Amino acid sequence: MFRFAITRLLQAVPVILVVISITFLLVHAAPGGPFSADKAVPPEVLKALEAQYNLDQPLWQQYMGYLGDVVRGDFGPSFKYPGRSVNELIASGLPATAELAFYAMLVALIIGASAGVFAAMRPNTMQDYLPMSAAMIGICMPSFLLGPLLVLIFGIHLEWVPVSGWGDAPGDKILPAITLGTGYAAYIARLSRGGMLEILSQDYIRTARAKGLSESLIITKHALRGGLIPVIAFLGPAFAGLVGGSFVVETIFQIPGLGRFYVQAAFNRDYTMILGTTIFFATLIIVFNLISDMIAIWLNPKLRQQGQGDN
Amino acid sequence: MSQTTAYQNHKTATQSSSTHTTKTSTAALLFGAVMMVFLSGCGTDETNVSKGNETGTLHWGNGTEPQSLDPHIATGVPEHHIISSIMEGLVTKDSTTLEPKPGVAESWEISEDGRVYTFHLRHDARWSNGDPHTAEDYVWSWWRALQPALGSLYAYMYYAIDNAQEYYEGTITDFEQVGVKALDEHTLQVTLENPTPYFLQLLDHYSLFPVHRPTLEKFGAPDERGTRWTYEGNIVTNGPFQLTEWQINRRVVVERNPFYWDRDTVRLNKIIFYPTENAVSEERMFRSGQLHYTNDIPADKIPVYKESGDPTLEIAPYLGTYFYRINTNLAHLKDPRVRRALAMTIDREQITERITKAGQIPTYALTPPGTMGYYPPSDLSFDPEAARKLLAEAGYPNGEGFPVTEILYNTNEGHRKIAVAIQQMWNKYLNIEIQLLNQEWKVYLDSESAGDYQISRASWIGDYVDPNSFLDMFLCGGGNNRTGWCNEEFDRLILDEAPTAKTHAKRLEIFTQAETILLADLPIIPIFTYTSKHLVSPAIKNKGTNLLDQTMYKEIYLESDSGSNGGDN
Numbered sequence: 001m002f003r004f005a006i007t008r009l010l011q012a013v014p015v016i017l018v019v020i021s022i023t024f025l026l027v028h029a030a031p032g033g034p035f036s037a038d039k040a041v042p043p044e045v046l047k048a049l050e051a052q053y054n055l056d057q058p059l060w061q062q063y064m065g066y067l068g069d070v071v072r073g074d075f076g077p078s079f080k081y082p083g084r085s086v087n088e089l090i091a092s093g094l095p096a097t098a099e100l101a102f103y104a105m106l107v108a109l110i111i112g113a114s115a116g117v118f119a120a121m122r123p124n125t126m127q128d129y130l131p132m133s134a135a136m137i138g139i140c141m142p143s144f145l146l147g148p149l150l151v152l153i154f155g156i157h158l159e160w161v162p163v164s165g166w167g168d169a170p171g172d173k174i175l176p177a178i179t180l181g182t183g184y185a186a187y188i189a190r191l192s193r194g195g196m197l198e199i200l201s202q203d204y205i206r207t208a209r210a211k212g213l214s215e216s217l218i219i220t221k222h223a224l225r226g227g228l229i230p231v232i233a234f235l236g237p238a239f240a241g242l243v244g245g246s247f248v249v250e251t252i253f254q255i256p257g258l259g260r261f262y263v264q265a266a267f268n269r270d271y272t273m274i275l276g277t278t279i280f281f282a283t284l285i286i287v288f289n290l291i292s293d294m295i296a297i298w299l300n301p302k303l304r305q306q307g308q309g310d311n
Numbered sequence: 312m313s314q315t316t317a318y319q320n321h322k323t324a325t326q327s328s329s330t331h332t333t334k335t336s337t338a339a340l341l342f343g344a345v346m347m348v349f350l351s352g353c354g355t356d357e358t359n360v361s362k363g364n365e366t367g368t369l370h371w372g373n374g375t376e377p378q379s380l381d382p383h384i385a386t387g388v389p390e391h392h393i394i395s396s397i398m399e400g401l402v403t404k405d406s407t408t409l410e411p412k413p414g415v416a417e418s419w420e421i422s423e424d425g426r427v428y429t430f431h432l433r434h435d436a437r438w439s440n441g442d443p444h445t446a447e448d449y450v451w452s453w454w455r456a457l458q459p460a461l462g463s464l465y466a467y468m469y470y471a472i473d474n475a476q477e478y479y480e481g482t483i484t485d486f487e488q489v490g491v492k493a494l495d496e497h498t499l500q501v502t503l504e505n506p507t508p509y510f511l512q513l514l515d516h517y518s519l520f521p522v523h524r525p526t527l528e529k530f531g532a533p534d535e536r537g538t539r540w541t542y543e544g545n546i547v548t549n550g551p552f553q554l555t556e557w558q559i560n561r562r563v564v565v566e567r568n569p570f571y572w573d574r575d576t577v578r579l580n581k582i583i584f585y586p587t588e589n590a591v592s593e594e595r596m597f598r599s600g601q602l603h604y605t606n607d608i609p610a611d612k613i614p615v616y617k618e619s620g621d622p623t624l625e626i627a628p629y630l631g632t633y634f635y636r637i638n639t640n641l642a643h644l645k646d647p648r649v650r651r652a653l654a655m656t657i658d659r660e661q662i663t664e665r666i667t668k669a670g671q672i673p674t675y676a677l678t679p680p681g682t683m684g685y686y687p688p689s690d691l692s693f694d695p696e697a698a699r700k701l702l703a704e705a706g707y708p709n710g711e712g713f714p715v716t717e718i719l720y721n722t723n724e725g726h727r728k729i730a731v732a733i734q735q736m737w738n739k740y741l742n743i744e745i746q747l748l749n750q751e752w753k754v755y756l757d758s759e760s761a762g763d764y765q766i767s768r769a770s771w772i773g774d775y776v777d778p779n780s781f782l783d784m785f786l787c788g789g790g791n792n793r794t795g796w797c798n799e800e801f802d803r804l805i806l807d808e809a810p811t812a813k814t815h816a817k818r819l820e821i822f823t824q825a826e827t828i829l830l831a832d833l834p835i836i837p838i839f840t841y842t843s844k845h846l847v848s849p850a851i852k853n854k855g856t857n858l859l860d861q862t863m864y865k866e867i868y869l870e871s872d873s874g875s876n877g878g879d880n
Contacts, residue, residue, distance in 0.1 A: 032753025040790025048462040082536040092559040256560035
């Protein structure tokens with residue numbers, strides 16, 4: 001297991017390097033510079049600005065300089081926010097985004113897994129169709145529609161929860177978590193239904209039924225562990241997706257998260273910020289995939305044996 | 312919708328519990344219980360607004376996260392709001408008329424030739440750390456703003472001062488020669504290149520605000536952009552409020568500055584500025600009592616507020632013009648008759664009444680009417696008949712042979728709607744084919760300044776209330792001209808005649824002449840004059856509206872029993 005992790009992490013290094021190189025080339029190739037603005041920037045000002053951020057050097061020199069900084073863990077200064085470093089901006093946005101992703105994941109798991117398991121218990125009946133069609137709607141419903149809808153109902157008409165904010169008033173984290181989590185809940189519902197159906201048709205479940213065990217005991221004791229493996233495998237990428245994809249929800253609910261910075265950085269041509277956040281998200285995805293693979297191996301005896309065989 | 316589906320899941324899950332399993336129902340119940348706990352804390356009547364009215368805390372929707380609070384680096388409106396609450400110039404403005412009012416300078420004299428200003432600074436002016444605030448602060452701050460390495464985008468605001476431009480561009484290296492001197496601790500003398508009637512106004516622009524030298528020097532070189540001197544805990548300022556909290560993308564908080572000279576006038580205790588990028592979310596925040604003031608209103612909400620006669624809707628004239636630039640270097644757009652025909656076939660009332668809907672005023676000139684008593688000339692009008700004649704004279708009878716022409720705009724729903732309307736009007740009245748091209752903001756800026764467009768959407772907001780702020784845009788080869796248009800007589804009037812005009816009336820007359828030249832040639836098509844639009848809580852008192860949409864925070868106060876922000880619109 002340890003060697004597996006080390007190998008995977010070493011494999012990640014060239015991946016990150018490719019990510020950096022492509023992103024670096026793309027941001028510099030994109031039309032419009034970080035300092036172009038509605039009011040024309042006088043040439044002498046532009047020169048001064050470019051000199052401040054080393055943009056007057058040849059591209060390869062900028063690239064090497066940047067790589068050197070990244071190796072030292074320094075993503076450089078933000079162009080858009082003079083005085084802020086990219087590290088500082090990521091650090092300021094990460095807590096809210098990570099917390100939001102965590103709650104959204106919780107919502108997704110609780111709703112998704114229970115709906116999926118529930119549907120799998122009586123396949124092809126109303127008990128299956130209802131939650132599954134709901135899941136389909138959940139997958140199709142974009143968060144920029146669901147969010148405002150929830151706000152309208154629970155924030156403005158019923159006045160149960162605040163319409164926006166993050167940690168400013170009690171309950172302001174509920175709607176963002178539900179909005180972000182719903183799409184994932186729907187995926188998880190489908191995954192867990194599939195996983196459960198497969199397990200429930202296994203011989204050992206039939207044996208358990210034959211022994212006269214109650215259905216609830218069969219589900220909780222015997223089927224869940226195997227049935228939820230597809231869900232576990234999905235969790236890593238899903239969490240990374242939640243962190244990276246929270247932009248819309250962060251905008252709707254005015255959450256001071258990382259997603260807003262990421263998207264705005266692209267619009268602002270804030271080169272260092274685009275690069276920094278991209279590298280950060282790429283690393284996050286790699287690490288979370290690794291973790292979920294490791295959990296899946298640990299949960300699934302078949303994979304575990306294979307893993308040991310490799311060693 | 313999906314809430315109902317979630318609810319259905321929940322409901323079916325609970326129903327089934329009796330017959331089938333306990334596991335799922337436990338999960339569902341648990342979830343329900345968690346929700347109940349979450350929700351139990353809410354639903355109270357206490358909102359930001361109602362609490363704020365009690366404690367004197369103003370909750371302000373501020374558009375975006377400020378880029379910087381360094382007055383010599385910042386450029387945007389959100390930055391301006393915060394900076395103008397924590398800093399002050401020599402002169403401030405009246406919140407309605409924008410007439411200059413004493414700021415750090417309690418009085419001033421202007422020499423007879425209008426070139427020498429002598430400012431008498433208040434003896435009780437202090438920085439927010441208690442340091443005395445002296446004339447030398449201005450000399451040093453202005454020296455700093457004019458360091459080319461700092462890359463201040465507003466350096467041109469200093470060009471009215473004698474030799475400032477020469478110093479900035481490096482033809483003079485000795486700052487002693489620039490027209491700013493501290494005669495003594497409390498007397499500042501500023502010499503101008505030319506008498507500049509709007510100079511006092513410039514002093515209220517943040518690019519001319521003073522900065523606290525010891526603080527800047529503590530955190531880096533004065534001409535270094537990225538130092539930490541503006542961070543909370545570091546920054547020292549001279550305005551009615553001082554920065555106490557800056558949480559990125561969450562809020563900026565300013566509180567009363569106990570050392571401010573006019574502290575007795577200040578009635579608010581605290582202002583919280585929120586980065587409200589999304590106008591739709593912002594409007595919801597306002598309605599639920601989280602904000603006293605919104606930075607914007609979504610365009611489709613304006614009619615709703617208007618029809619219900621909602622008193623929170625505030626629409627006021629704004630010193631900005633929406634117009635189209637025409638690339639006069641192109642063969643078929645070179646002919647002023649063609650440009651005139653285009654300008655005469657835009658039904659501006661249709662656009663302001665059916666599309667923009669926020670009281671914008673159709674315009675046929677560049678400078679907004681009433682700018683410092685200036686009313687621009689215009690013999691332009693909506694006249695399709697005459698336009699067709701002009702187009703025929705230019706060689707395109709009934710639009711025949713007129714090349715397909717493209718309107719460029721930056722990606723935005725509002726700009727798209729206007730472009731579509733104009734596309735149809737030109738097609739209908741002139742029988743010419745128009746295509747639309749939208750580009751992302753920075754790409755659009757690149758295309759426009761490179762002259763890589765045919766007709767492009769544009770707008771201009773005045774920096775100060777004077778026709779010069781609009782007209783000097785179209786000097787030959789000016790960075791903001793971008794149309795390829797160049798007229799020597801126009802340049803002479805703006806650069807030589809207007810600055811040396813002896814009287815205000817004479818000056819306005821020169822501007823009229825210049826604008827007449829511009830409007831005869833029409834390298835631009837004026838469309839409408841902007842309005843500023845906000846939702847303002849009835850609790851906000853003494854705010855005033857003005858052409859620059861500026862707020863004098865020190866005068867505002869909150870009244871608690873002024874009702875809520877309005878109902879369910």
